[in-house]
Amino acid sequence: MSAAVLSRPLVSLALPEKGIARYAALGFLAVAGTLLLTVAAKTKVVLGPVDLYLGNFAVLALAAAYGSRLGLATFLLYLAEGAAGFPVFQSTPEKGIGLAYMMGTTGGYLVGMIAATAMVGWAADRGWGNKPFRLFAVMVAAVATILAAGFAWLSVLIGAEAAWQFGVVPFIVPDLVKAALAASVVPAVWALFRRA
Secondary structure (H helix, E strand, O other): OOHHHHOOOHHHHOOOOOOHHHHHHHHHHHHHHHHHHHHHHOOEEEOOOOEEEOHHHHHHHHHHHHHHHHHHHHHHHHHHHHHOOOOOOOOOOOOOOHHHHHOOOOHHHHHHHHHHHHHHHHHHHOOHHHOHHHHHHHHHHHHHHHHHHHHHHHHHHHOHHHHHHHHOHHHHHHHHHHHHHHHHHHHHHHHHHHHO
């Protein structure tokens, strides 16, 4: 596989070069990505005091596979679905829907996920999607960005000490595990393509 191909996001291997077929494929991938984000947000792994939701894993993996443009378009479409009242987020509809839910305790994390998608997508655009250690490093920075944005917004709502205790500390290790998994999965898929 040529160096030029390896320096693009993974999804570029499956896209038609140009024309209506390319735009149709991009649209399909964006909608499919929002479905994956929804399923991941609602998938819970019980690990004791803190349940592990797979939302951050899906955000990181999609950004690494899609690159910055399609990754951001997909995540913004996901946010638009949520703002329109579709129950796409982790605790919807149980804890509200639409903009009211998005402005609640999860608002900062959602903003952080936009930045995380841009960061990981940027790395994928430069060929880091097939380099697990580089990809993991940028994913750790992306996770830190999500937690920082979540902490900042929660601090406004419930105070800095409570935001740190309940909105950051319990999620550090689980989010690092999700980053490690995402940084392993995308390069593994690249390896399959290289063998084909």
